[in-house]
Each structure stands twice: as C-alpha cells, then as structure tokens.
Amino acid sequence: MGTGMGIYLVVAVAIIIFIWLFFYFVPLGLWFSAVFARVYVPIWQLIGMRIRKVPPSIILNNLVSATKAGLVLNVDELEAHYLAGGNVKQVINALISADKANIPLDFKAATAIDLAGRNVFEAVQMSVNPKVINTPPVTAVAKDGIQLICKARVTVRASIRQLVGGAGEETVLARVGEGIVSSIGSAVSHKEVLENPDNISKVVLNKGLDAGTAFEILSIDIADIDVGKNIGAVLQMDQANADKNIAQAKAEEKRAMAVAYEQEMKAKAQEARAKVIEAEAQIPLAMAEAFRSGNMGIMDYYKLKNIDADTQMRDSISKSEGPQKK
Numbered sequence: 001m002g003t004g005m006g007i008y009l010v011v012a013v014a015i016i017i018f019i020w021l022f023f024y025f026v027p028l029g030l031w032f033s034a035v036f037a038r039v040y041v042p043i044w045q046l047i048g049m050r051i052r053k054v055p056p057s058i059i060l061n062n063l064v065s066a067t068k069a070g071l072v073l074n075v076d077e078l079e080a081h082y083l084a085g086g087n088v089k090q091v092i093n094a095l096i097s098a099d100k101a102n103i104p105l106d107f108k109a110a111t112a113i114d115l116a117g118r119n120v121f122e123a124v125q126m127s128v129n130p131k132v133i134n135t136p137p138v139t140a141v142a143k144d145g146i147q148l149i150c151k152a153r154v155t156v157r158a159s160i161r162q163l164v165g166g167a168g169e170e171t172v173l174a175r176v177g178e179g180i181v182s183s184i185g186s187a188v189s190h191k192e193v194l195e196n197p198d199n200i201s202k203v204v205l206n207k208g209l210d211a212g213t214a215f216e217i218l219s220i221d222i223a224d225i226d227v228g229k230n231i232g233a234v235l236q237m238d239q240a241n242a243d244k245n246i247a248q249a250k251a252e253e254k255r256a257m258a259v260a261y262e263q264e265m266k267a268k269a270q271e272a273r274a275k276v277i278e279a280e281a282q283i284p285l286a287m288a289e290a291f292r293s294g295n296m297g298i299m300d301y302y303k304l305k306n307i308d309a310d311t312q313m314r315d316s317i318s319k320s321e322g323p324q325k326k
Contacts, residue, residue: 039067041075054079062092069096077107086114094120098160101128105160113163118214126158130218133169138177139228140184147228148190150180150200156215166214176220179204190227197222 041060049056059078066073073092082088091110098105103124113120133154141147154176159166183203187193193200201220209217 039064045075049079052079052083054082058082058088062088066092066095069099071095071099073107077111081111081114084111084115086111090114090119090121094124097121097124097128103127103160109160113160116163118163120163123158123160123163123214126156127160130155130157132156133173134223135173135176135180138180140181142184142187142190142193144189146190148184148193149226149228150184150222151224152176152180152200153221153223155218155221157218159214159216162212162214167212168214172209172213172215172217175207175209176204176217179207179209194225194227197225 039060041063049059059075059082063073063075063078071092078088081091091107091114094110094114095105095107097103098110101124105124110120113123133156135152135154138150138152139147140150154172156169156172180200183200184190184193200222204220205217
C-alpha cells in the first residue's frame, strides 16, 4: 500500500514538472495572444528563444505593438538586437513615435543609435519637442575693461542623422560659451552689449556651433547679463603696485650701495690716518738719524720748530677769527 502511494506521488511530481517545463519552453499563452493580434510566429521559434535565453514576452509584446502601429518588422531582427545588448522596447517606441511624427527613421538606424548608448526614444521626442538647455554663467570682458556675466538659454532639437558619432550637450554648451566670450570681447564698450544683447545671439548663431554635434541649435536667447568687476582698473592698479615695488627695490638697492660706498670711504680714511700716524711716528727717528749722520744741524732743527710753531699760531688765529667774520 505504501509502495503504491509512493509510486503515484513520484508520477504526479514528474507530471507536474513535465507540464511546467512544457509551458516554460512552449509559451502557448504568448503564442495565442500573438495569433489573435494577427502576428504569426511559429511555435518552434518561441521554443528556440527559450533555448537561446531570449524572453519571448519581450520580443512578442513589442512585435505586436509595432504591428498594431502599422510597422513591418522581423522577429529575427528584434531577437538579434536583444542578443546584441540593445533595448528592444525603446527601439520600438522610437520607431512608432517617429512614424507618427513623419520623422524618417528605419529599424537599422534606430538599433545603431540604441547600441551606441543613446536613448533613441528620447532623441525622437526631442526631435518633436525641442529641448531648452540653460548655460552656466559665462564671464567675459569687453574692450573697455568691464566684466560681464552672461546666462543664455539654448533651444536644441535632436538630429537623428548625427546621433551616432555626434557630440553631446556638453560640447554644445562649451561652443556657445566660447561664442559668448568672443562676442562680448569684441565689443568696444560693455554698454553696447547691455543695450543690444540680441547681437550676441546673432553672432553666436552665425558661427554654426551645432556642426558635428547630435543637435540642431534653433535659437540662443540671452536670459540675463550682470556687470562684474572693472578688470581694466584692477589690472592698472596691479601694474601700478608692481611699478612702485620695482621703484622701491631700485631705491633700496641704490641706498645700500651708497651705504656700502660710505663705509668703504670711511675704511680708506681710517687706513690713511693710520698711515699718517705711522709716518709721523717715523719723523723723530728720521731726525735722530739725520743728527747722527750730520745731514741736519741744531740750527736746522730750531728753524723747523719755529716754522711749526708759526703754522700752529696761524691756524689758531684763523679758527678764532672765523666765527667773528660770520
């Protein structure tokens, strides 16, 4: 009795597993849904999707949506795009939106855009509804030295043909910022820019900044312009301070040279005085040697002393008379 029940239980479990495996590999529900939607896909192809680990629901549901929208697509193409790592749902939605908006877009181009890493559905939406990009504050200086801070709104539309290999929003913003800086920098006065901000838009648009990008620039509108610093005055002040520091450095160098020259002259004067003192110290010795050698007599000595006394007297008289004359 127990053995018979065990056999029945094993058979029941086996039947349940077989049924689960059958309906897993043979998605009859999806197949019937596709048939009623007039999308005919062989059942063996759905089994092959299971074996290749491709969810049949993703392929069939998107194929049904495309067929109902009037598109003619191939199941093998959808499966190949999924296996390549693409987003089948985004591609189908993009194709449907492009078809309704009369935008030329085929399945090959859509899958290429999707595999390139771009959101092809958002690109189609941006082609229908242009996107507004706000630029960060752009700082530029006019020729009169006044700094201007400008903000702009760039209206762009996605270019389907340039999405693969085209530059993104960052490149567009960088080019617009460069154009704003160039336009303001060429203005003679900042007042001209403030009076006619639309001139910036005209100059920037004429440069063809959207070349090589994934977008088409429709318009550039200047949202705000603020007056910044007087850069010209700041530069002049900095130059004046630099010139002053240079002049002070040169004056200090001259003063140091004068002090050094004065010290050198004092040293030379002291050296000369030392030599004079040394020479005066040699006079008595020379006179003594002259007495011994007979080159000088006593009368010569007295004459020399008289001359010296007379010189000292004249010198004292001249010094005493000097203040009185003044």
